[in-house]
Amino acid sequence: MTQPKAPVSLVADIGGTNTRVALATGALLRPDTVARYKNAAFGDLSEVLDAYLGDHGTPDCDAACVALAGPVRDHRGTMTNLDWTIDPATVATATRAERVAVLNDLQAQGHALGYVTPDHLTCLKPGAEAEVGAARLMIGIGTGFNIAPVLTENGQRIVAPAEAGHVTLPTRTAEDRALADHLEAVHGFPSVEEALSGRGVAQVAAWHAQTTGQTPNWTPAEVVAAATSGDPVAKAALAQLTRLLATVIGDLSLIHLPFGGIFLVGGVARALSPWIKSDAFVRAMQDKGRFSSLVADIPVWLVEDDYAALTGQAHYLDQLR
Amino acid sequence: MTQPKAPVSLVADIGGTNTRVALATGALLRPDTVARYKNAAFGDLSEVLDAYLGDHGTPDCDAACVALAGPVRDHRGTMTNLDWTIDPATVATATRAERVAVLNDLQAQGHALGYVTPDHLTCLKPGAEAEVGAARLMIGIGTGFNIAPVLTENGQRIVAPAEAGHVTLPTRTAEDRALADHLEAVHGFPSVEEALSGRGVAQVAAWHAQTTGQTPNWTPAEVVAAATSGDPVAKAALAQLTRLLATVIGDLSLIHLPFGGIFLVGGVARALSPWIKSDAFVRAMQDKGRFSSLVADIPVWLVEDDYAALTGQAHYLDQLR
Structure with missing residues (x-):
């Protein structure tokens, strides 16, 4: 059996003004891959994810997560100042990842506890x-x-x-x-x-x-x-x-x-x-x-x-x- | 490989006046085994558990849990009107169970959700x-x-x-x-x-x-x-x-x-x-x-x-x- 390559995932954090996107190898965020996009310049989340993946050599991601500064219910996020569709289907289509998730920003930060230096x-x-x-x-x-x-x-x-x-x-x-x-x-x-x-x-x-x-x-x-x-x-x-x-x-x-x-x-x-x-x-x-x-x-x-x-x-x- | 026998566990619920004790087979409570003991008649939790096990043919329990109407911290329970020692060591010694737990009564009830008819x-x-x-x-x-x-x-x-x-x-x-x-x-x-x-x-x-x-x-x-x-x-x-x-x-x-x-x-x-x-x-x-x-x-x-x-x-x- 050959050792499988560490899987790559895409993570994105939608704030009121900007969305930051990055890649992770296994559980580890790669700070060199963090990019920031102005929300106002994009019509939807899928456009931001398309732009990021295009800018980063279309990596093969097995998992993708989006966090947002707004409520998430039944896996669907809403933000007061953006009419973007933020749901697992959008994330899956844009990234072709098998495992996708949508969290609110506080949940995302909660998952970082224990890993903050x-x-x-x-x-x-x-x-x-x-x-x-x-x-x-x-x-x-x-x-x-x-x-x-x-x-x-x-x-x-x-x-x-x-x-x-x-x-x-x-x-x-x-x-x-x-x-x-x-x-x-x-x-x-x-x-x-x-x-x-x-x-x-x-x-x-x-x-x-x-x-x-x-x-x-x-x-x-x-x-x-x-x-x-x-x-x-x-x-x-x-x-x-x-x-x-x-x-x-x-x-x-x-x-x-x-x-x-x-x-x-x-x-x-x-x-x-x-x-x-x-x-x-x-x-x-x-x-x-x-x-x-x-x-x-x-x-x-x-x-x-x-x-x-x-x-x-x-x-x-x-x-x- | 022979099919292992369904494991037996002991469960106990300490209220303000009475303690109820019962056996469960796998995840299933056996209502025919429920017995009630007056707290005032016993000096400690271990005496109640000893009495119950003696009354029920000293069954071989692999797991035991005690729930109480009082706060539990670091697995140790306290009740305002009882000076009993309510902790995993006491439960393990009395029952000889490998897996032991102490919960508060609301947590115990929460674990019943989905199984209440x-x-x-x-x-x-x-x-x-x-x-x-x-x-x-x-x-x-x-x-x-x-x-x-x-x-x-x-x-x-x-x-x-x-x-x-x-x-x-x-x-x-x-x-x-x-x-x-x-x-x-x-x-x-x-x-x-x-x-x-x-x-x-x-x-x-x-x-x-x-x-x-x-x-x-x-x-x-x-x-x-x-x-x-x-x-x-x-x-x-x-x-x-x-x-x-x-x-x-x-x-x-x-x-x-x-x-x-x-x-x-x-x-x-x-x-x-x-x-x-x-x-x-x-x-x-x-x-x-x-x-x-x-x-x-x-x-x-x-x-x-x-x-x-x-x-x-x-x-x-x-x-x-």
Whole structure:
């Protein structure tokens, strides 16, 4: 018997503006093959995949995966700002791969856990040592808010989809309730994502500014910059956002028991990391009555790895072989 | 090669008052072998298992599982009202089984999904048809409140543990906020379980009674009986509890996307089922802004099967073989 050649797979990550495509050999992403395509220049996903394969010598792929920053249901993905058809049939036709998959971006990142190198990880809150195979939880805070629990049993990893940004925003104080009332009045429902996302940071800061008669109309980055340089309104907004995020993360800790760690990704998570790394965050996360000590055992990490979604897809496809 | 004999396993379900023990052949529970032991008559779990095995001809078990109505961490279970040692070593020593496991009761019930017969299932809220293998969610509402998500991939089922009764009670109305303030004042933290459990029903009813100057001091069953016979205070309490339960179930629907269904178990779920089967429940469950239609697709079932936890353990052990 001859040793079979390591199989090649194609992985693609569709973001709001760009799609990145790459090849993997076995479970290993090949960073030299990553290419980026502007979504606006293409009419459909199949055109992007055709262009990539043409640019890369039409490799023979046995598996292909597409991840997208949007919900996936019955293996079909949808994105608010793109009318592309994102489903297994499209991926299979374009790549001629036998095994195809469509994941949401948080699931793809969840499949990368364990393969992200230490230089891409920062500990924001320590926890207790956990046993091998303990559950982990990815939380993405950027354009939107979502999660992906990462579970392992008998060597099989399952990374479940969720729409966790759309649950009721938990409120513990009069200020939080006033904010929830404001978000409900504006959006019809006071969801976690209306506070904990890029637009959330902007609208929470605008709401704080309003109560002082100011109308700064900050971008999320400007809120963080203003708070860093001591602006009291921006500081108050970020103090509230930190407390709300801690409450949400504490609740998700009890729902998923991720003793293997919580891993934050996304631009807002990165921007808020100095606030997350604070006593105020730890206090609010652990404010769970007699379950405080359980939540205290769960560490929180920041992941900064641009290739995590592609890496995760390569490992996911390899697990299907 | 001779056909091996179907392996025998021992399964045990430790409740607040009794422990039930049974044998299974392969994945199949043998109802004729179920025996019940009063916890108070035994000093430890190993004594119960010794008694059972002695009473049943010391069968040769290759696998054994214990489920308990309490948290399990690092395979070790704890119950508030029992100082028994509940861990794999104790189970292995008592049963001489090679494969042993300790689960919480909701996980055990989750492993029974797919094997509960239709006569033990009542549809409380219809949903959309789901594909085979869709995620399901067990929710137990009885002495406490907890959940167990049931996920399947590549034939491997994972039923994850949780402590979901201890998250922040979501509040959408002034009445809910007043109740949360009351629960926080009494218990230090306004958790879901302080409202949605046996003691929760009693204390929510007592809180409603207080505002009218009454002090009925009802048991949970008396609250349901009083509401059924038209008592306005009990009716108001159950209307609020129904709304709160619907909000919690709607949030858990977005967190777990259980398109395969939500399955309610426990005495409080059974008692509240006439209220759950109402337009008010459906309206509140689906009150999630632009994600209402997604939540609308998720069906809600009531499970009434006394042997579900034992059945689930038998299937779980068989999956480990």
